[in-house]
Each structure stands twice: as structure tokens, then as C-alpha cells.
Amino acid sequence: MTALEVEALSLTRQGERVLSDISFTLRPGEFLGLLGPNGAGKTTLLRALQGLLPHEGRSSLAQISAEARARRAAFLPQARDLAWPMAVRDLVALGRLPWTGAARSDDHRAVAAALTRMELEALADRPADRLSGGELARALIARLLAQETPLLLADEPGAGLDPARQISTMQVFADLAREGRAVVASVHDLGLAARFCTRVLVLQEGRLVADGPPAEVLSDSLLDQVFGLRVWRGEAGGLPLLAPIALT
Numbered sequence: 001m002t003a004l005e006v007e008a009l010s011l012t013r014q015g016e017r018v019l020s021d022i023s024f025t026l027r028p029g030e031f032l033g034l035l036g037p038n039g040a041g042k043t044t045l046l047r048a049l050q051g052l053l054p055h056e057g058r059s060s061l062a063q064i065s066a067e068a069r070a071r072r073a074a075f076l077p078q079a080r081d082l083a084w085p086m087a088v089r090d091l092v093a094l095g096r097l098p099w100t101g102a103a104r105s106d107d108h109r110a111v112a113a114a115l116t117r118m119e120l121e122a123l124a125d126r127p128a129d130r131l132s133g134g135e136l137a138r139a140l141i142a143r144l145l146a147q148e149t150p151l152l153l154a155d156e157p158g159a160g161l162d163p164a165r166q167i168s169t170m171q172v173f174a175d176l177a178r179e180g181r182a183v184v185a186s187v188h189d190l191g192l193a194a195r196f197c198t199r200v201l202v203l204q205e206g207r208l209v210a211d212g213p214p215a216e217v218l219s220d221s222l223l224d225q226v227f228g229l230r231v232w233r234g235e236a237g238g239l240p241l242l243a244p245i246a247l248t
């Protein structure tokens with residue numbers, strides 16, 4: 001059983017090749033970190049594989065109806081927009097909209113669980129337009145969680161979060177993967193990707209240049225070649241530490 005199959009996906013925008021021949025298969029239990037420099041194609045890939053952008057090739061998610069897709073995959077876009085002011089609890093409850101019939105009896109539990117996972121209980125009744133940027137980012141992640149889909153797609157979920165919240169959010173995604181969901185998140189923090197992701201996929205100029213466990217993929221030569229970075233490496237609590245030091 002697979003959570004997502006992407007086969008030979010390519011995309012051209014304004015005559016420029018933005019994605020070239022991307023193929024990968026994701027299984028339940030995987031937390032995939034999508035890495036790559038600015039402009040490498042991470043956002044484009046996250047959108048194209050849902051069928052939100054015209055592309056060549058195949059994605060299992062792009063082939064199904066929008067209704068079925070919303071029950072299979074939840075998406076956190078890069079923009080942290082709030083369409084109109086509403087209480088945080090109601091914002092999170094929007095994640096339940098794809099569900100109908102008997103599944104709606106789970107709404108209360110799913111919203112409460114998402115608020116708890118993102119430590120938002122104390123803010124649940126606050127109008128979402130009166131949150132800080134990081135608090136709103138957490139509320140939007142809670143909306144993603146409340147959708148309770150087998151696959152979660154998140155574009156830079158750590159953006160705007162303080163270091164502790166970045167760690168706890170990566171931990172939430174890692175836990176969800178361990179519980180049997182599949183997660184794809186674009187991540188700029190190589191250290192967090194190394195610690196929490198079970199697998200990383202590295203994009204460079206729209207091409208897939210590496211795919212595998214972080215310990216194997218994030219070699220000195222790859223980080224030099226793709227990011228132009230030299231890193232410090234260590235270990236804490238049985239998990240790898242990796243911190244950029246300088247440009248190569």
C-alpha cells in the first residue's frame with residue numbers, strides 16, 4: 001500500500017523548466033523532508049502533485065476528484081492567510097469540511113485533538129486575527145491535523161515558529177508518521193530534517209538529486225554541491241545534530 005505515487009512529473013512555467021522528471025513513492029509511516037535551496041521547486045512540487053498546477057507525468061493524488069483528495073491529503077500552503085476573522089477553534093474546525101455523514105460525528109474529538117497537539121487550548125476562543133504570526137501558524141497547522149487524512153503535505157511548517165515550537169511541530173509530524181500516516185514537509189532547517197525526517201528528498205533546479213535516509217543523503221559533498229554549505233556534525237540523545245557553519 002502506498003500513500004502517494006509520483007511518476008516522471010515535469011512542469012514548465014513561462015517557458016522555463018521548473019520540475020524535471022520527478023519520481024518517488026511514499027508509504028504510510030514515512031516522514032519525508034523536501035529539501036532544496038530557494039527556487040529549487042519544493043512549493044511547485046507540493047502543488048503539482050495535488051493537481052493544483054498543470055504538469056506532465058503522473059501523481060496518484062492529482063488523478064482523483066477534489067472531494068476524494070481532501071479526504072486523502074491535507075495541505076498547509078506557504079502563505080499563512082486568514083480569509084476572515086473567526087475563533088481559533090472554528091478555524092481549526094474548517095479542517096473537518098471535507099468529511100460528510102457519519103464521519104462528522106468525529107468533528108469535536110478531531111478538533112480538540114488538533115488543538116491539544118498544537119498546544120492551543122488556551123487560545124481556542126481567541127479571534128484568529130488577534131494572534132501573533134507564530135500562533136496563527138500553529139492554528140493553521142492544527143487545521144491541517146484536524147482534517148485527519150492519511151497523508152499530510154506541509155509547505156515550510158516551521159516558518160515563523162520559535163525554536164521550541166519548530167521542534168515540537170517536527171515531533172508532531174514524526175509522531176503522526178509513527179502512528180501510520182505519511183507526511184511530506186518542505187524544510188529549510190537541515191538540522192531539524194536530519195533529526196526528525198525518516199527520509200529526505202533533495203531538489204536542485206527542479207531535479208531530484210538525492211532521495212533516502214537523512215544520514216545517508218546529507219553528506220558533506222551533497223551539502224556542498226547543492227547548498228554551498230559546510231556543516232558541523234554531532235549527536236544528542238541518539239539523534240544526529242547538524243548545523244551550518246559557513247559557505248564553501
Ligand SMILES: Nc1ncnc2c1ncn2[C@@H]1O[C@H](COP(=O)(O)OP(=O)(O)OP(=O)(O)O)[C@@H](O)[C@H]1O
Nearest residue numbers: 013014018036037038039040041042043044045186
Ligand atoms: N507563478 C510563477 N510563474 C513563473 N515561475 C514561477 C512562479 N512561481 C515560482 N516560479 C519559479 O519556479 C521555480 C520554483 O519555485 P518554488 O516556489 O517551487 O521554489 P521553492 O523551492 O519552493 O523555493 P523557496 O525555498 O524559496 O520557497 C523558481 O525558479 C521560481 O522562480
